[in-house]
Structure formats: structure tokens, C-alpha cells
Amino acid sequence: MESTRVEAETLFRLVEQLYGAVLAEAELEEVRKGVERIVEASSELRAVKLGNWDEPFTVFTPRRRRGK
Amino acid sequence: MNPVYASVREISEAIRTGETSPVDLAEVFIGRLREHGPKLNSVVTIMEGRALKEAKEAQREIREKGQGGPLHGIPYGVKDLIATRGAPTTWGAAPLKDQVFNHDATAVMRLRRGGAVLCAKLAMIELAGGMGYRQPYASFTGPCATPWSLKHWSGGSSSGSGSSVAAGLVPFALGSETWGSILSPANNCGVSGLRPTYGRVSRHGAMALSWTLDKLGPLCLTADDCGIVLEAVSGYDPRDTTTTRKRYKYKVEVDEFRLGVPKDALDETQEAVAGSFRESLRVLERFATVEEVEFPVFPYEAVTRTILNAEAASAFDEFTEEDLARGLTAPEDRYGPYARTILLARDYLKALRLRARMAEIAENVMSGYDAIVAPARKTAASPIDQEFRKVAPGTAKDVMGALGNGAGLPAISVPNGFSEEGLPTGIQFMGRAYDENRVLSVAVEYQRRTDWHRRHPPAFKA
Numbered sequence: 001m002e003s004t005r006v007e008a009e010t011l012f013r014l015v016e017q018l019y020g021a022v023l024a025e026a027e028l029e030e031v032r033k034g035v036e037r038i039v040e041a042s043s044e045l046r047a048v049k050l051g052n053w054d055e056p057f058t059v060f061t062p063r064r065r066r067g068k
Numbered sequence: 069m070n071p072v073y074a075s076v077r078e079i080s081e082a083i084r085t086g087e088t089s090p091v092d093l094a095e096v097f098i099g100r101l102r103e104h105g106p107k108l109n110s111v112v113t114i115m116e117g118r119a120l121k122e123a124k125e126a127q128r129e130i131r132e133k134g135q136g137g138p139l140h141g142i143p144y145g146v147k148d149l150i151a152t153r154g155a156p157t158t159w160g161a162a163p164l165k166d167q168v169f170n171h172d173a174t175a176v177m178r179l180r181r182g183g184a185v186l187c188a189k190l191a192m193i194e195l196a197g198g199m200g201y202r203q204p205y206a207s208f209t210g211p212c213a214t215p216w217s218l219k220h221w222s223g224g225s226s227s228g229s230g231s232s233v234a235a236g237l238v239p240f241a242l243g244s245e246t247w248g249s250i251l252s253p254a255n256n257c258g259v260s261g262l263r264p265t266y267g268r269v270s271r272h273g274a275m276a277l278s279w280t281l282d283k284l285g286p287l288c289l290t291a292d293d294c295g296i297v298l299e300a301v302s303g304y305d306p307r308d309t310t311t312t313r314k315r316y317k318y319k320v321e322v323d324e325f326r327l328g329v330p331k332d333a334l335d336e337t338q339e340a341v342a343g344s345f346r347e348s349l350r351v352l353e354r355f356a357t358v359e360e361v362e363f364p365v366f367p368y369e370a371v372t373r374t375i376l377n378a379e380a381a382s383a384f385d386e387f388t389e390e391d392l393a394r395g396l397t398a399p400e401d402r403y404g405p406y407a408r409t410i411l412l413a414r415d416y417l418k419a420l421r422l423r424a425r426m427a428e429i430a431e432n433v434m435s436g437y438d439a440i441v442a443p444a445r446k447t448a449a450s451p452i453d454q455e456f457r458k459v460a461p462g463t464a465k466d467v468m469g470a471l472g473n474g475a476g477l478p479a480i481s482v483p484n485g486f487s488e489e490g491l492p493t494g495i496q497f498m499g500r501a502y503d504e505n506r507v508l509s510v511a512v513e514y515q516r517r518t519d520w521h522r523r524h525p526p527a528f529k530a
Contacts, residue, residue, distance in 0.1 A: 011410040012410075014410055015406055015407065015409060015410055018409070019388065019406050019409075022391050022394070023403055023406065027402070027403035028403075030400070030403055031403055031406045031407045032407075033407075034200070034404070034406070034407025034408070035407045035410060037407075038374075038377060038407060038408060038410070038411055040370075041367075041369075041370040041373050041374050041377075041415075042370075042374065042411075042412065042415040042418075044367040044370035045367060045370050045371065045374060045415055045418045045419055045422060046415070046418065047367075048366075048367065048418075048422055048425075050418070050421055050422070050425075054421050054424065054425070055421065055424065056417050056420030056421045056423075056424070057280070057420050057421075057423045057424050057427075058420060059280075059309065059310055061309060
């Protein structure tokens with residue numbers, strides 16, 4: 001899909017900007033494939049519709065010391 | 069009594085009757101770790117001083133107060149991502165080979181409390197595969213072999229835990245699983261490996277790969293031993309707030325079990341794996357109802373993979389920002405962490421929201437069953453010098469792995485046959501959350517009716 005391809009390319013350019021200096025050409029090619037796989041997985045997730053009330057599974061417990 | 073290849077339960081009984089002692093046991097297994105560990109690349113550090121000290125203490129306690137429990141005086145090893153005082157904890161990674169913690173992980177403390185004797189830190193895939201490894205050479209200690217063939221891989225990332233138990237170098241070991249890292253070495257090495265419910269065992273002191281997916285669990289010769297070890301290491305820990313307050317007591321339940329087999333369980337499996345599995349089903353049908361089940365279409369892999377990628381990107385931030393990955397052993401691990409740095413927060417959160425739905429799907433499908441049964445892996449051990457993903461390059465999804473780990477469900481892999489090359493195959497039983505006893509009960513009954521777990525690699529005689 002065109003939008004997926006554009007997103008992958010854009011995100012790859014960001015990785016290249018940030019870390020291109022420490023990666024060889026062949027490694028960057030592998031990183032590009034990795035970015036494409038990540039975007040592909042994200043597209044699968046985005047295709048599933050959720051309700052506004054569907055909360056993420058996260059664990060957070062507010063902390064307060066006893067007696068203070 | 070020869071303790072090599074004896075189960076934890078049998079060794080414990082031999083200690084009780086005075087046939088052997090903790091110090092004798094420590095000496096026997098340290099000897100085997102020293103002799104055979106290098107052949108397999110399964111051992112990072114032998115902790116002789118600490119082992120003998122703990123063994124002497126156990127011996128004195130048993131003499132003065134009697135045997136405290138089934139692990140009192142039993143030697144063991146831990147995957148080298150579990151913190152231990154008195155030895156480096158390398159996470160399998162060359163840049164961290166001198167990393168030392170001055171505390172024991174909670175699981176190690178609990179085993180010590182139960183009288184077990186820590187003998188060794190065991191080899192693992194570097195950073196538990198967190199950089200996207202593709203081959204057995206992804207460890208600074210070298211590729212770990214299955215004792216059934218030195219030319220084949222032990223599986224990973226709990227490589228040394230599986231290999232060492234299978235070769236009789238320790239009676240049991242602790243490993244960890246984020247996605248497949250206990251079940252894979254159990255399969256490749258022909259041992260029993262239990263992935264507990266998420267939150268059953270404290271992760272305090274263990275390397276984090278993915279905070280909401282990581283689980284510690286035992287690898288043993290028998291399913292029964294896995295239950296014994298799980299009881300010892302499980303329980304609430306204030307230092308890991310994700311641990312459950314539900315107390316775990318190992319108990320084998322006798323029942324008319326109901327088992328479900330996924331419709332696509334044998335898709336793209338090796339012929340030998342499929343053959344072993346069909347034979348296992350015939351055994352299971354003698355004491356359980358076996359029915360076909362189908363999981364609804366859902367992006368299981370995308371959910372679990374996205375969570376893993378996002379959390380690993382954060383957990384190993386310094387590996388990307390300080391370019392520490394450059395010092396890793398496998399070439400693919402040196403660039404592996406960079407792609408996932410662009411994973412968007414909204415996609416991670418979407419995965420966490422879908423995870424709730426995934427857990428619901430698991431409950432809906434599994435509530436009528438004691439366990440879902442499938443081959444532990446689609447192949448037996450792959451050649452040690454090949455990329456394992458190329459050995460079975462099919463397109464079949466790993467729904468059991470993605471759903472099981474994403475929803476935090478317990479599963480055990482036990483040996484169920486051999487390939488034509490003499491490599492073990494495995495069968496997995498996956499249960500509902502906190503149903504370890506159901507899963508273990510089915511596996512114990514399966515092992516009561518088969519002898520695959522009593523076969524040991526001929527090159528590593530007792």
C-alpha cells in the first residue's frame with residue numbers, strides 16, 4: 001500500500017538521520033527492512049477498530065509514603 | 069546412587085535416605101559442568117566456591133534439623149541474565165562480560181531459602197535475543213549445542229539451561245522467556261521447560277528485555293520437577309510489582325482432561341515433528357478428550373511483536389545511543405536495535421489495548437479446555453552453523469507463541485519423540501492464566517505413559 005510505503009520510507013530517513021553515521025551501507029539496508037516490518041505490523045494493529053473506552057493494559061500504581 | 073539424570077524428586081529422596089549428600093552432589097555436578105560444559109558451550113561460569121559453601125550449609129541443616137523441602141541440597145544453574153552475587157552476570161553479551169551485581173535475584177534468593185545449591189551461570193543468546201538475532205553464534209560464549217548432536221543448536225535464548233539439563237550437568241536450571249526462550253531449548257534439547265503465567269515469578273534481578281512479557285521459569289528432566297521448582301520460586305515480591313498475590317502450590321490433579329488442538333497445529337511442521345505429534349495425540353486420547361479448536365483471525369503476532377519491539381527499544385536505549393551494540397557477537401545484533409527506535413507511541417499503545425482483547429480471546433477459546441496442545445516448535449534442532457529462520461522459512465504464524473506470551477499464559481514443552489537424525493521433538497501444553505497445575509498435570513500424566521523424558525544423549529553418559 002502506498003501510504004505504508006511512504007510511512008516506512010519517512011521513518012527510515014529519520015533513523016538514517018539519527019544513526020546513519022554509525023551504520024554501514026549494508027547495515028542500513030537491513031535497518032530499512034526492519035522499519036518496513038515494523039510499519040507493516042503497525043498497519044495490522046491500526047486496522048482493528050477499538051472503542052474509546054478500550055484501555056491499554058498498563059500497570060501504574062500511584063505511590064505515597066506512609067505517614068507523610 | 070548415581071544422581072546424573074535422576075529427577076529432582078529422586079535425588080531429594082536419595083538425600084533423605086542418606087544415599088547421597090549435598091556436598092557429594094555438588095562435587096559430581098561441578099565435575100560434569102567442568103568436563104562437558106566446554107564441549108557444548110553451555111556454561112559461562114562455574115561457581116565452585118559458592119556451591120560448596122551452600123552444599124555444606126545444606127548438609128549441616130539437614131543433619132541438624134532434617135530435610136527442609138524437595139530442593140534442599142539439590143544443585144542447579146541459572147541463565148546468565150539472572151543476577152547472582154559472587155559471579156559476573158553477562159547477559160550473554162561481550163560488552164557486559166565483566167558486569168557484576170552485588171545482590172541475588174529474588175528467584176535465586178528463594179531457591180537458596182529452599183536449600184538449593186547454585187553451581188553455575190549458564191550460557192544464553194546475547195541480550196536474550198533482544199537485538200533480533202538469527203543464528204546460534206549470537207553469544208560471546210559461542211554457539212550452544214544440543215547434547216544430542218554437537219552439530220545442532222540447543223535452541224535459545226535459554227540455551228545453556230536447556231543444554232546443561234539435557235546433558236546431566238545440573239538436575240535443573242532457571243531460564244527466561246519473552247517469546248519462545250524456554251520452550252525452544254526444551255524442544256531442541258529434549259527436556260521439560262515450563263513458562264509460567266506472567267507475574268507468577270518475580271523478575272527482580274533479571275535482565276529486562278520486555279517488562280510486560282518477560283517470565284522466569286524452570287527447565288528440568290520432568291514436568292513433575294518443573295512443578296517443584298515453580299513452587300519454590302513463585303510468589304509476590306514487592307520488588308516486582310507485577311507479581312501476583314495468588315499463592316502457588318504445586319499439585320498434580322487427576323481428572324478427565326479436555327484438550328484442544330488448533331486446526332492449523334501441523335501447518336508447515338517438519339515431517340518428524342508431525343509424526344511425533346500424531347503419536348502423542350494417540351497417547352493423550354487414552355486419558356483425555358481431544359478436540360479441534362480454532363483461534364479467530366486476529367493480529368496476534370503484530371500485537372506481541374510491537375510490544376516487544378517498543379519495550380526492548382527503551383530497555384536497551386543505551387545500546388543504541390552509546391553504540392554499545394557494535395561490541396555484540398552476531399553481525400545482525402549490531403544493527404538490530406536501530407529500526408525499532410521509530411516505533412510510534414500510538415502503535416505501542418494500540419498494541420497494549422489490543423492485548424486486552426487478545427487475553428479475552430484466549431479466555432473465550434480456552435475456557436472449555438485444560439490445555440491447548442501443539443508441537444512445541446515446527447522443527448527439531450537446526451544445524452548449528454545455519455540461520456535458524458532459514459531452516460523453516462514458511463509463512464505459518466506462531467499463534468501459540470504470540471498469544472501465549474502476549475496474554476501471559478503458562479505453557480510447558482516436554483519431549484515426545486525423535487527426528488530421523490536422532491534429534492528430540494517436543495509437544496507443548498498451554499493453559500489458562502494461573503492454571504499451571506492443569507498444564508503440569510496433563511504433562512505429568514503424559515510422561516507417566518511415555519519414556520521420552522527418560523532417554524538421554526548417548527555422548528554424555530551418566
